[in-house]
Structure formats: C-alpha cells, structure tokens
Amino acid sequence: MIQYPKNIVIRNIGTLYGLSQEPYSFKRGKALAVVQSASNQYLYIKDGKIAKFGNDDSCPIQDAKVIDAEGGIVMPTYIDTHTHIVFAASRDEEFVMRIEGASYEEIAKNGGGILNSAKKLRDTDQADLYASAKARLDQMVQMGTGAVEIKSGYGLSTESEIKMLEVIKELNLNTDVDIKATFLGAHAIPTPYKADRQQYISKIINEMLPHIAKHSLADYCDVFCDKGFYTVEETAQILTAAAEYGLKPKIHANELDVSGGVQVGIQHSALSVDHLECTTPEEWKALSESSTIPTLLPGTSFFLKIAYGEARQMIDYGLGLVLASDFNPGSTPAGSMHFIQSLGCIYMQMLPSETFNATTYNAAAAIEVEDTLGRIDIGMQANVQILKSVTNINQIPYYYGSNPTDVTILRGKIQ
Numbered sequence: 001m002i003q004y005p006k007n008i009v010i011r012n013i014g015t016l017y018g019l020s021q022e023p024y025s026f027k028r029g030k031a032l033a034v035v036q037s038a039s040n041q042y043l044y045i046k047d048g049k050i051a052k053f054g055n056d057d058s059c060p061i062q063d064a065k066v067i068d069a070e071g072g073i074v075m076p077t078y079i080d081t082h083t084h085i086v087f088a089a090s091r092d093e094e095f096v097m098r099i100e101g102a103s104y105e106e107i108a109k110n111g112g113g114i115l116n117s118a119k120k121l122r123d124t125d126q127a128d129l130y131a132s133a134k135a136r137l138d139q140m141v142q143m144g145t146g147a148v149e150i151k152s153g154y155g156l157s158t159e160s161e162i163k164m165l166e167v168i169k170e171l172n173l174n175t176d177v178d179i180k181a182t183f184l185g186a187h188a189i190p191t192p193y194k195a196d197r198q199q200y201i202s203k204i205i206n207e208m209l210p211h212i213a214k215h216s217l218a219d220y221c222d223v224f225c226d227k228g229f230y231t232v233e234e235t236a237q238i239l240t241a242a243a244e245y246g247l248k249p250k251i252h253a254n255e256l257d258v259s260g261g262v263q264v265g266i267q268h269s270a271l272s273v274d275h276l277e278c279t280t281p282e283e284w285k286a287l288s289e290s291s292t293i294p295t296l297l298p299g300t301s302f303f304l305k306i307a308y309g310e311a312r313q314m315i316d317y318g319l320g321l322v323l324a325s326d327f328n329p330g331s332t333p334a335g336s337m338h339f340i341q342s343l344g345c346i347y348m349q350m351l352p353s354e355t356f357n358a359t360t361y362n363a364a365a366a367i368e369v370e371d372t373l374g375r376i377d378i379g380m381q382a383n384v385q386i387l388k389s390v391t392n393i394n395q396i397p398y399y400y401g402s403n404p405t406d407v408t409i410l411r412g413k414i415q
C-alpha cells in the first residue's frame with residue numbers, strides 16, 4: 001500500500017481556481033473562458049486526494065500539516081501534453097546559427113536539427129539521459145507542472161528509440177509526475193535511409209512497434225507529418241500499423257505548411273493534432289466535426305520566430321484548444337507553462353482564463369487523465385500549486401518570465 005505523508009491543509013487561500021463539480025466536458029468556444037473559483041478557502045488533502053474544501057473561516061480540519069497560502073491563489077498543476085525532454089545535449093550552436101541568418105529548415109538540411117540530436121543521443125548512455133531528463137522534469141515541477149507527455153524521436157534506430165522509451169518509463173516509476181509516453185520513431189528520416197524512405201518506415205512498423213508494444217513502452221504513436229518530413233501517405237501507413245497495437249495517434253501537423261496532417265490525424269482518430277501554426281478554415285471545420293484535440297505550441301513560434309497558430313480565430317469558430325510547451329532542444333528549450341500562458345495571451349490574443357483552461361482542464365483530455373487531474377473537486381488526485389504572490393489568474397501571464405509557483409503538491413506530496 002502506498003504510504004502518504006501527513007495530510008495537508010492549505011489555509012488562507014485568497015482564491016481557489018479551477019473548481020469543477022460537474023462531469024468532465026472539454027471546453028470549446030465561449031466555454032473555454034469559463035473558470036470557476038471561490039474566495040477565502042481552505043483545501044484539505046488526504047491520502048493523496050482532494051478530500052474537502054470550503055470557507056476558511058469555518059475550516060474544520062485539525063490533524064494535518066498546515067500550509068499558509070498567504071492570501072494567494074491555489075490552482076491545479078499544469079498538464080503539459082507535448083514535450084521532448086529526453087535529449088542528450090543542447091543545440092545552442094544552432095541557436096547562434098539562426099541569429100546569424102540560417103533558417104530552421106536550412107539547418108535541418110545540413111545535418112543539424114533532429115538528426116543532430118539523434119547523433120548526440122546515440123552516443124549517450126541511458127543513465128546520463130535519465131539524469132538530464134530528470135533535472136528538466138524537476139525544474140518543470142517547480143514551475144507548477146504535474147503531468148507530462150514525453151516523446152521518443154531522437155533515437156531514429158530501434159536500439160536508441162527503445163533507450164529513450166526506457167528512460168521515460170524510469171521517470172514515470174521514480175517521480176510523482178503522471179507521465180504518458182509517445183513513440184515518435186517517425187520524427188525525421190535518418191540520413192542512411194534518405195534514398196529509400198520506405199525501408200526506414202518498414203523498420204518502424206516491423207521492428208520498433210512490435211517491441212514497444214510487447215514491452216508496453218508507449219501509450220501513443222506520433223508522426224511528424226509536414227513539409228520535408230513525413231507525407232500524408234506515410235503517416236497513414238504508420239498510424240494504421242500502430243493502431244494494431246492499440247497505440248492511439250498524437251501527431252505533429254502543420255508546423256511548416258498546410259500539410260494535410262490535420263485531416264490524416266482525424267481520419268485515424270488521433271487524440272490530438274499538435275502545432276497547427278499553419279491552418280485554414282478547412283482544418284477548423286474538420287476539427288470541429290471530430291473529437292481530435294487541436295493543440296498549439298506557441299513556444300515554438302516564439303523561439304523560431306515563425307507564425308503563431310490562429311488561436312483566437314479557432315476559439316471564435318467554436319473550437320476548444322490545448323496549449324503545451326513542446327520543450328525540446330531545437331525549437332523550444334523551455335518548459336514553463338506560465339510563460340506558455342503569456343505567449344498565448346500576448347501573441348495569440350487568448351484571454352488568461354482561456355490559457356488557464358488550455359493548460360489544465362482541457363489539457364487533461366489530451367493525455368487522457370481527465371478523470372483524475374486538471375481540476376479541483378472532491379476525490380481528484382491532489383495535484384495543486386500555490387502561488388502566494390498572485391491574487392488572480394490574469395497575473396500569471398502578466399508577470400511573464402517569472403515563476404510565481406511557491407509550492408507544488410503532487411499526489412498529496414510537497415515537491
């Protein structure tokens with residue numbers, strides 16, 4: 001049986017945000033701006049779950065460790081549904097090349113980009129990969145993140161892809177973070193297969209997928225369906241094979257072009273289609289008629305200085321959105337979901353209440369944890385953060401660049 005520490009009561013909460021006592025319903029259109037809250041609250045955590053909350057003046061809890069929120073806010077921890085935090089080394093040299101004028105695509109064509117990360121990963125052993133990924137994850141937790149999806153995709157060989165997925169599995173076992181693993185063998189075409197792409201794709205299908213499924217190393221399957229990467233037909237081929245092993249798709253689509261990635265994702269019942277810097281009303285219509293979740297990654301737009309996804313137009317069209325960090329060494333070397341909220345507000349004209357839901361309540365559905373995480377209700381897993389210096393959720397994106405999270409509690413444990 002899991003041993004929980006002494007129960008916790010958070011007192012003197014100025015405002016408790018993210019309350020939800022109704023059955024889960026992914027927020028679309030105008031509903032995305034609705035955040036329920038209550039002022040002057042206490043929150044009681046027992047055996048890793050939210051046990052009670054209510055007016056702080058009449059708090060009945062006696063035997064528990066008391067944390068004083070000092071009149072600040074308490075909210076659910078973030079759910080970061082798209083990351084690549086297992087990587088061997090930074091790519092700061094490419095950062096400088098871009099400052100000097102090279103584009104992301106030019107760097108990729110010259111052996112940089114994902115292939116650069118793959119080369120570095122091949123030469124790094126599993127223990128070192130684990131240590132650096134764990135350090136990144138710890139930092140994210142201190143910034144209020146409590147659940148993450150992590151992708152492979154810097155292996156690009158059977159051995160190295162498995163090595164990455166083993167690291168993700170270890171992170172899941174050794175931390176209080178809820179982690180979902182995504183197999184992204186189709187992140188790029190490795191150089192030796194450039195002339196015979198199909199040979200690499202059959203390696204994914206006949207070698208990688210069976211092993212990964214047999215050892216339960218992944219929850220989802222991803223393909224980078226975009227200009228210069230995988231075609232719509234190749235994406236369909238890989239997703240069809242993954243479905244036979246029960247791996248649902250979560251795919252990279254429409255970052256560099258209107259690639260057809262959204263449509264092929266929907267056709268294969270993708271849980272989410274991520275990036276979407278390039279979309280047209282045709283994609284919005286297709287998404288609105290499906291259960292596939294549109295996920296925008298504004299950190300990539302910021303760091304690569306490319307267009308932002310049209311979040312405002314998509315929400316006004318009636319869609320629901322998720323925002324994620326895309327933390328990775330090439331296009332987004334950052335995992336602060338506070339900052340992702342700032343980018344959503346400043347560059348994509350989202351309201352702070354919308355970015356709040358897109359990183360908590362809605363995000364839960366994009367990695368299928370909506371029954372336990374992403375909102376405050378009795379019986380939910382106790383994943384909450386205390387922001388003592390913040391008095392309302394508008395101030396989170398407003399004070400961009402800071403980390404307002406003072407305490408992160410995951411599964412009822414102070415981190």
Ligand SMILES: [Zn+2]
Binds near residue numbers: 083084
């Ligand atoms: Zn990504």
